Amino acid sequence: MGEGAITADRGSYDGDVLVSAGEVDALAQFWAAQSPKLCEVAAILAGMRFRGGASDTNLFKNSIGPYAQLVSTMDASAQEGCAITGLIGDTLGIARLVYRHLQDDALAATRQYRQRIDALERLP
Amino acid sequence: MDHVPTLGEYLGEIGWPTPEQLNELMARLSQYLDPLRDAGATIWEKIQSLVQSLEEQLNSWLNQLKEAIWPSFFDDVRKMWQQLQDIAKKTWEIVRNIITDISRLFDMYHDLQEWITVQQQAQQWSADVDAFHKDHGFQYTGRAANRRWIGPGADSYVSVWPDQVKAADRLAKISAETIANLGRLVAVGVACYVAWGMVVLQLVAIAVSDALLSRWVGPAGGGDMRTLLRLFVTAEIAMSAVRNVDEQTARTLTTSLRDRRGLRSRDRNWPNPLADQEFLHPVEENGKIRMQGGPPLRLP
Numbered sequence: 293m294g295e296g297a298i299t300a301d302r303g304s305y306d307g308d309v310l311v312s313a314g315e316v317d318a319l320a321q322f323w324a325a326q327s328p329k330l331c332e333v334a335a336i337l338a339g340m341r342f343r344g345g346a347s348d349t350n351l352f353k354n355s356i357g358p359y360a361q362l363v364s365t366m367d368a369s370a371q372e373g374c375a376i377t378g379l380i381g382d383t384l385g386i387a388r389l390v391y392r393h394l395q396d397d398a399l400a401a402t403r404q405y406r407q408r409i410d411a412l413e414r415l416p
Numbered sequence: 417m418d419h420v421p422t423l424g425e426y427l428g429e430i431g432w433p434t435p436e437q438l439n440e441l442m443a444r445l446s447q448y449l450d451p452l453r454d455a456g457a458t459i460w461e462k463i464q465s466l467v468q469s470l471e472e473q474l475n476s477w478l479n480q481l482k483e484a485i486w487p488s489f490f491d492d493v494r495k496m497w498q499q500l501q502d503i504a505k506k507t508w509e510i511v512r513n514i515i516t517d518i519s520r521l522f523d524m525y526h527d528l529q530e531w532i533t534v535q536q537q538a539q540q541w542s543a544d545v546d547a548f549h550k551d552h553g554f555q556y557t558g559r560a561a562n563r564r565w566i567g568p569g570a571d572s573y574v575s576v577w578p579d580q581v582k583a584a585d586r587l588a589k590i591s592a593e594t595i596a597n598l599g600r601l602v603a604v605g606v607a608c609y610v611a612w613g614m615v616v617l618q619l620v621a622i623a624v625s626d627a628l629l630s631r632w633v634g635p636a637g638g639g640d641m642r643t644l645l646r647l648f649v650t651a652e653i654a655m656s657a658v659r660n661v662d663e664q665t666a667r668t669l670t671t672s673l674r675d676r677r678g679l680r681s682r683d684r685n686w687p688n689p690l691a692d693q694e695f696l697h698p699v700e701e702n703g704k705i706r707m708q709g710g711p712p713l714r715l716p
Contacts, residue, residue, distance in 0.1 A: 315552070315564040319573075322548055326541065333537050333587070336530050341523035342598075351517045351608065351658050352524075354666035355601060359594075362673045363527075366534075366590060369685035373583060376688050380576070383690070386698045387569075387707050398705040402698045409690065 316388045323381030327374050334370035337363055368415070375412045382408060496641050500622065503648050507615050510655070514612070521605045528598040535591035542584035549577050572694050572709045579687035586675070593672045597665045604654070604661045611651035618644045 342352075343360040382405045389398035549555065553563035557574050565573075622640050689695040696709040 318552070326545060329537060329541050333534055333541075336534055336537075340527045340530060342520060342527045350513050351605060351655075352520055352601065352662050354662045355597075355669060356520075358666050358669035358673060359598075362590070362594065362669050365673060365685065366587065369583070369587060372686035372688070373580075373587075376686055376690065377580065379690055380580075383696050383698070383707075384573075386705065387696060390698075390705055390707055395704055398698070399700070399703070402700060402705050405698065412688075412690075 316384050316391060320381050320384035320388055323377050323384060327378035327381060330370050330377060331374035334367055334374055337367035337370055340367075371415055372412070375408070375415060379405065379408055379412065499641060500619075500644065503615070503644060504619055507612070507619060507648070507651075510651075511612055511616060514608075514655075517605070518609070521602065521609065524598055524602050524605065528595060528602060531591050531595045531598065535588050535595060538584050538588035538591060542581050542588060545577065545584065546581050569696050569707060569709045572696060576687075576689040576695060579689070583686050590672050590675065593668065597668055597672075600661050601658075601665050604658045608651070608654040608658045611647065611654040615644070615647045615651050618647050 340363045342356065343363060344356070382401065386398055386401045386405060389395075389401060554574050554577060556562070557571050563570070618640070622644070690697065694709060696707050698705050699708045
């Protein structure tokens with residue numbers, strides 16, 4: 293059993309058993325690495341060109357509207373995915389600091405985490 | 417013209433084109449239309465002026481021929497000329513109207529390549545996340561787990577990561593559908609432009625022929641017209657194929673857009689475990705951070 297600092301103490305929880313902080317380290321690092329990949333996808337989607345007013349086109353006037361909407365939705369999806377997976381990594385990062393009793397660092401990381409949560413709320 | 421592709425050849429290309437076929441189609445389109453893209457409307461102005469000069473030249477010749485050639489032959493020539501004039505006018509109208517779509521076609525082709533990248537990246541992302549968690553024993557919940565982090569917080573985490581994989585799978589699936597949709601649209605679009613391009617080239621060939629008068633009154637004139645008519649019909653069919661595929665694509669894109677599998681009702685675009693109180697979140701109390709998660713506390 294680990295140091296037991298990660299606790300889920302609502303309800304009838306006894307608290308989590310953490311055999312190794314390395315496990316949470318690995319998860320935090322993993323999500324931190326996955327997030328930019330979705331940001332990259334969002335950037336690709338934002339750069340799609342076949343968009344614009346349907347009145348500008350004669351041949352493709354029916355498909356251009358739904359296509360533009362699809363690209364916008366998928367772009368928003370990837371942007372949110374980027375932010376959310378980054379925040380999952382942040383959550384695990386804070387858990388790691390709590391586990392290691394690095395309370396000052398955990399406090400600083402929590403403030404940053406809240407700022408990012410606010411930024412997520414502001415995504416279009 | 418060396419080889420006039422038949423409609424069957426076009427239709428064979430617009431079914432489910434592979435990336436190689438699309439590349440070949442785009443190369444063919446460039447062969448016909450790159451000068452247009454580079455020169456803007458100038459080349460079309462030249463063609464229009466050629467068609468106009470052809471009209472003037474033939475009218476003047478026809479007036480001269482009226483007196484010299486017997487009436488039945490003159491009627492045949494006049495019919496051919498009328499057909500040519502009608503086709504030239506209609507072609508000019510259509511080509512002028514669809515000219516704005518040339519850049520759209522290249523934009524579509526660019527997007528198609530980008531969607532292939534998006535699909536590959538989404539698939540890779542999904543596979544990586546899935547493999548990592550299974551490698552670390554996170555596919556099991558509760559006491560069945562053999563991972564090195566167990567308990568309610570870990571269980572909460574275990575219930576979250578598969579939703580992330582599902583969302584990436586959804587992105588890959590929609591990318592694949594969009595690739596197919598854009599692929600068909602690009603293919604019929606290219607076929608349409610090539611078909612109209614060949615009509616224009618045939619008109620130009622007739623217009624700039626040095627031996628125009630001799631060709632016109634001889635069998636070659638009829639041959640030119642037959643080729644032109646065939647190309648014109650092909651182009652009309654290619655254009656109606658674009659319209660059909662365009663309408664079909666609009667419907668399937670809308671269906672893709674409504675496909676919310678992989679998401680929950682309250683998530684707009686991507687599953688967000690942070691919006692759930694059950695998921696781990698830091699709580700600050702007396703200047704200290706602790707992690708909290710799980711179902712809401714049931715007060716007596």
